[in-house]
Amino acid sequence: MAQPSDDRPGLRERKKARTRRAIRDHAMRLFTEQGYAATTVEQIAEAAEVSPSTFFRYFPTKEEVVLADDIDPVAFESFQNQPPEMTPLEALRATLTDVFGNLSEEDWELERHRQVLIASVPELRAAVLLRLSESVAVFAEQVAKRVGRDPADFEVRNFAGVVLGTALTGFSEALEQPMKTYIETMDRALEHLQQGLPL
Known part of the structure; x- marks a missing residue:
């Protein structure tokens, strides 16, 4: 029996999108609060409750958080x-x-x-x-x-x-x-x- 089509992203994709957005939102907040240069990847990762290695899976550099x-x-x-x-x-x-x-x-x-x-x-x-x-x-x-x-x-x-x-x-x-x-x-x-x- 054919299944109804569903164009919505799957659970995995939605979770990845939420994680990426959380990293970006916390990064932007930290950039505003303490300045871009003073903010580290480690601080962003901690605020977003992910590891630095997870951060780099979503953004290859701190710069890319803003430029993407x-x-x-x-x-x-x-x-x-x-x-x-x-x-x-x-x-x-x-x-x-x-x-x-x-x-x-x-x-x-x-x-x-x-x-x-x-x-x-x-x-x-x-x-x-x-x-x-x-x-x-x-x-x-x-x-x-x-x-x-x-x-x-x-x-x-x-x-x-x-x-x-x-x-x-x-x-x-x-x-x-x-x-x-x-x-x-x-x-x-x-x-x-x-x-x-x-x-």
Whole structure:
């Protein structure tokens, strides 16, 4: 007899997700209370009630606790699932509303806290800059998949780089705002790009 399908993650996956979230939440709290540099992996592990070895199974470094972006995979899936008749920018704007419009307030606060921390800690800012070309390449792959092009095509990579630059500007302006204002500001930045960046 066929069993009913169930897309919910299994018990093991849910437990892993809870452990990862606990590590991250305690890390963010400690970073705020005593500073990023002064906080050790051992302190984070103790606060989350896991061993240091368990910490490293979830995050290879302390830096990665902050830099790991849990929203990207959800956003990429939404981007690919937008109606095929949409242009990449239209699909991106729809993705923004879809993904951030469905974030819980708790998840939004975590994301906002993460980005504020990156902006305020020099070594985290430097790490983000070092990963910038990788971010462009990853986004170019998503764009190429949607439009049926090669990710290495100049136009695809140029598009990815321009969009990320535009998003970065909009993000920095909206970071301290409520989630609704953030969505509006980011959409405005992408709309300006869609219009050809008129001045």
